[in-house]
Amino acid sequence: MALIPVAAVWGTVALYRTQQRDAAERQRLLDELRSTRDDLAEQQRRAGVLAERARIARDLHDTLAQELAGSLMLLQAAERDWDRRPDAARTRVRAVADGLDGNLAETRRIIHDLTPSAVAEAGLEGSLRLLCAQAEQEGSAAQVRFRAAGEPRPALDEQAAAALFRVAQGTLANVREHARAVHVLVTLHHEADRIELDVQDDGVGFDPAGAGAGAAARPSRGFGLPAARARLRECGGDLRVTSAPGRGTRVRAVLPAAAPRMTVRLVIADDHAVVRAGLRALLEGEPDLEVIAETGSGEEAVRLAAELKPDVVLMDLRFAGSPVDGVEAVRRLAVAAPAVPALMLTSFSGRTDVVRALEAGARGYVLKAGAPEELFRAVRGAAAGALALAPEVVGELVGQVVSPDVDLTGREVEVVRLAAEGLGNRAIAQALFLSEATVKTHLVRIYRKLRVENRAAAVTEAARRGIVQLD
Known part of the structure; x- marks a missing residue:
């Protein structure tokens, strides 16, 4: 049998007598606990956000940051060895290339993890219903309701759906923190030419023309609302906030209903397998781009284009060990498949190469090191018959006019x-x-x-x- 210390017994008795004598004080403490329940729930939500940010920071530090630091050191070592030990330098550069391939895959994993899981799993409408139900369970005194209006259009792409979802998240967080509303209505409108998300509350409202203090700061606070506004603009949309003191607030997000894109079919021609793999991974991440074939030969690219009739051929400028470079392949392509546009893709933007490629009939010239969005824009432009030039390439063409050639002996x-x-x-x-x-x-x-x-x-x-x- 366990023995309880005498001091503990007397302490318990003393505590009991104190509680009996001071029941009113105990009731006051309980009332304070109840009054702070909502604050604790909000703090828990914020702690969850901070914990998620910390997790992402750890992921970036433990994977990408370490790998990039190692790659930088390898490149520095390769530069030091370039004259004395060129073979060792090339080995280090190849190791960096292999490491960057892994970094690309890790980056895509982290980006995927950042996509709102509710949107990915339940679709936009289902995720908004779930969000509204959760808002009522998180201590909000307001009644939160969701409704959908209009005929749903084909599924939004992930970027647009995530932008609308973030608007709803941020707005409901602001309502909970500031509005003192009784009713909140979240409506998803499907129109012929646009998709609208309305979040209306009957709370205290604010003056949009105010100085930005207190309640007037409400539209810019909360969970990710500024970022959501930026995402909407990237998708061609807009975010509008209307309010007045004592008249509630309305947040309205509008996205144009995008016309369905045709699928652009591509053939990739590059003599480096790792580059072809990277291009395929980038291009096939876009819903309207499809790689139907790839090759390491300019001659084979011409044959594939004549046979498969792709919408665009991505052509490397040079093919090691082959007498047919990218420019010559483009000339042959103009004969074998004149309706198929070629887009030159290379690591360098030398003005001589640019002019040669365009004279051969290329419909554009982009750099491998350019932003993925530039590549996507160039591919879609070439498929539509437009001339697509990377900004660096335009600079080279302008430089040919304004900058004199270097006079090397x-x-x-x-x-x-x-x-x-x-x-x-x-x-x-x-x-x-x-x-x-x-x-x-x-x-x-x-x-x-x-x-x-x-x-x-x-x-x-x-x-x-x-x-x-x-x-």
Whole structure:
């Protein structure tokens, strides 16, 4: 049998007698607990948001940040070894490429995790019903109701649905925090040319023209409402807030009903398998883009285009070890399948390459390192018959007019071309029957003329100007 300390017994008795003598005080404490229940529920919600943010930060730190830091160190080591140990440098660069492929997959996983799960699982209408039901259960004194009006159109894309869902989330959070409303009505309108989300409450309202303090700040507070406004604008929509003191508030989100897009069928031609895999992953993430074939040969790309009749061929500028480069493949494509537009895709925007590609009949020229949205826009534009040029490419064409060519001597051109092939100073000297000191002198002059500070920058700038070609 367990023994209870005497002190504990007397302490319990004393506590009991105190509670008996002070019943009124106990009741007051209970009333205070009840009055703070809603505040605790709100704090719990905010704590959940903070915990989710902390989880995302940990994910980014433990995966992407570490991998990118390692990739940076590998690239720095490769730069140091480029002259002395070119094979080791190339091995490190390949390791970075492999690591970046994993980073891309990890980034897509994190983005997927950030998509509102209710929208992904139940659709927009179902997720809004669930959100309204949850709003009543989270301590809100208001009655929250949902209704849908009009004939539902085909399913919204994830970005548009998530934007509307975030508007509802943020607005209901603001109602709970500020409005002191009795009734809240959430309505999803399906119109022929637009989709509207209305959230109306009969709370205290505010003056939209106020100074932004107190209740007037209400539309910009809450769970993600500013971000939701930005998302709506990205989708071509708008967010409007109307209110008046004592007359409640209405938040209205409007999205245009997008016309169904045709599916753009693509053939990818690039001599690097990892690039083809990356392009396929990016393109097939868009609902209206479909990769129907891929190849590592310009000649094979022409054959596939003639056979499959795609809407666009994405053509690399150069194919290692092949006499048929991308420009020549575009010329042949214009004969074999004249209705199929070619979009040049490369790592460099040298003005010579741009002009050659466009003269051969390419319908656009985009960079592999450009933003995915630029690639998508170029593909859709080429399919629609438009000319699609990346901003950097436009800059090159303008630069051809406003910027004079660099006047490198014949020997300097030979030196920079050998440097572009990965040769060190000693190897360049042997190839050109020069001394290493003379090679260094040529490099210093090349740096000055190209306005760069090192060998790697000189090679990149020479490629940009069309002085050398990089495979």
